[in-house]
Amino acid sequence: MTTQAGPSAVVTTTADGRKTVRGPRGVPVLGNLPEFGKDPLAFFERLRERGDFVRWRFGRTPALFIAHPETIGELLTEVERTFDQPDLGIAFRTLLGNGVVVAKGPDWRRKRSLVQPSVRPRQVKSYAATMAECAVDLAERWADGQRVDIRREMAALTQLIAVRTIFGVDTAADAASIGRAMDVAQREIGAEFSGIGAILPDWVPTPGRARVRRATAVIDAEVSRVVARHRDGDGERPDLLSRLLAAQDETGAHLSDREIRDETVTLYIGGHETTSSTLVWAWYLLSRNPRVQEALGAELDRVLGDREPGFDDYARLTYTQAVVKETLRLYPTVWLITGLAKEGATLGGTPVPPGTRVWSSQWATHRDGRWYRDPLEFRPERWTGADDGEDGQAEEIPEYAWFPFGGGPRVCLGTRFAMVEAVLVLAVLARRYRLDVDSEEIRPVPSLTLQPDRDVLATVRAR
Template identity: 60%
Template sequence: MTQPTEPAGPAPLPASAPLATSAPPPVPGPRQVPLLGNLPAFARDPLGFFTRLRGLGDLVEWKLGPQRALFLSRPEHIGELLTGVETRYRHPELGWAFKLVLGDGVVTSEGPAWRRKRALVQPAVRPRRVRAHAGTMTDCAAALAAGWRPGRRVDVRREMLGLTQRIAVQTLFGADTAGRESAIGPAMDVAQREIGSEFRGLTLFLPPWVPTPGRHRLKKAVAVIDREVARVTDHRRRAGDGEARDDLLSRLLAARDEEGEPLGDKEIRDEAVTLYIGGHETTGTTLTWAWYLLSRNPGARALLDRELADVLAGRPPGHDDVKDLPWTERIVKETLRLYPPVWLMTAIAKEGSTLAGRPVAEGTVLWSSQWSAHRDPRWFPDPEAFRPERWDPDASPAVPDHAWFPFGGGARACLGARFAMVEAVLVLATLAQRFHIEVEGGENPPRTGLTLQPSLPVRGTLRAAVPPGAVPRQA
């Protein structure tokens, strides 16, 4: 994807260079508008705006409306930001819409409340729990492929989001929501759009009591989500021990803190919605971009075919196969580099905060962007190119720590990162064994919302996959 021309940035350093012990003074950012600061430029094109900031220097001062802000581009500075939340920096409030959807879950809470909730939620997504759900991931993908036919045109994004929604519903809620995805899915879509719309506009600074059409739509969508989560939770509690299940909701219901206290109804709702969005929206978006990139890079697709044929020999993949599918995993990692679903991270400086040995004024909002950092040519040569081979452990130059952070980092790293990676690898392997998807059209610039979505429909034609070495059948 072509990027805007950038000013000359800071000189590159080798990936092996030692971390800086102090940072140069921040440089001023682009020209500001009175009262609004850089908000108009940010709202018009957040990704291009961050790319331009990166070109100005490693630390750039700017303003989002009245808020004093500092943009970070260097991996070691990003690392300080990610690992300093809860100590030097505090977690920011990301707007009324974001809070209405996610509530006070592990993503939005901070301090002792966050530590308690993380301790309660983390066991539900530990590696052995991911292993237990691997069969559901491949079964759902195989069921989707069974309904596909060569020559059929499909809406790739709709197919992938529908698939990951079914996986999320089954692994999170068990069978209680079977056939009810049509209620949850559209409501989640509305939530995703309205969060992104608020974050890019002036409504981010409006008090919660100010009514807008977008807020009205969001309230209706959240009411649908709340009713469905409450219905499933009530049913599960009434079933009690007589209906033992192995889904994430059961784990949340069974969790107890150090005082032996369970999560309350509101806490269950908030964590369930957080896990649902993390397991559905982000992975479905990643798979959509993966098919888009594979269609445009036939060499990478051919290597994928070869790996699947050599490792799986036609059988469905399982959890134990993930470690033996390195090229498939590298495709997922490179997709997350080019199109990270979560495209920005922020934190607010506390009193006495520092960055790279320099003081940072209390209240300053520190920003970093996965989109900008993942496309920095200092860390990723030929950054616009889709090159899964750059994730070979023996590749040179090595990727510096915190130059790639699609799941965040530090204590507040995404709890479902392992779940998401395993799901993406298994789903991609299951579907690619049977089909190629020839995505139509040219460039598809991303659109910023809660996640980084294609701005145009992603449509493609299904083609039967031909195992390497096989002779294609004549039409």
């Protein structure tokens, strides 16, 4: 390791030759939190422009931002060994409890082994018909020339898919009550995570924390009611909740009621919030790229003709998949990943002091011109065999230059579910319609997931 003094910073060269530079100067106690909280996405882009290893401070906690795919891969694959899951705050824990996303060590391994079977490809295949049926119901309510709020339409659709596939219920009231509470909770979690609440002790009362508690109470009541209904029912049911209730670990023990609650909420967020946001951004991008919209329609006509898509069509809809992947590149629903260095942690061959909070951002890395030609352009062809008549970029893109679902041992368990849902819903609706989104620019707001900053209004046009 070598060190070089500069007029305003110290540049350290890591064992693999990359430079670690000092980030923007922070303020006492808060460090760089005010700048981070003002616009987290722009903040991470500015750090990326400084280098692949940038030191900063999250309040009093020393932090390290990493931007290179190789190093991001190290962080993601070393979680549970030399990096730990950091505490993401009381608001986050209030909603997710100690589910598989939050749990650590042996507890995490046990929960992952119990949850994973319910979202394996064979199980996702059994949910595909529900995904398509819900989308068809929505398509039949739309009409040429109708004005819609895409954000509300996609949220209602994915909420309904979630309550049917996860909870096995089929009423609008169930979807609406859980959905409203989840919207409040995720908004407040985002506000706390990027604001002063991020460094306040858990015992400090704030209006945002109170709103999260009230929203979580609604969610808990709904989950408890549905769990009780399942326990009283007869026979095997095909939904995720029933599979969780039946799951046993190696000792024969089942998940407790509290664990069932935590895992169903986690699966709901993965199955609803992320897919809803992805679909909104996909319609927004398609509306601004007629060429892509035409190519998508051509594939749907060729593969599906006059029929609805099923699970087996997922593999055939390669361009539709590319549209979803490119949407997740430009507007990743999960926009950051963070880990806490433990004893023995290294990145790029250089030790990372224990207690350092390491950050990576899908938003910043996905838009890095080193990995993507014309990184701000919406080009699904970069994921297929041809890109404007040239070979596609898919083979050139480094591993972990695209990581919307994380990676390593803690990769999102619902990845397959989310991808299949987004592709099938898009196929059902785009086969019939295009959506002309109003011309106003929509900006992303980083909360629990990456959300539009306003209603996304559009006119439905029959194809």
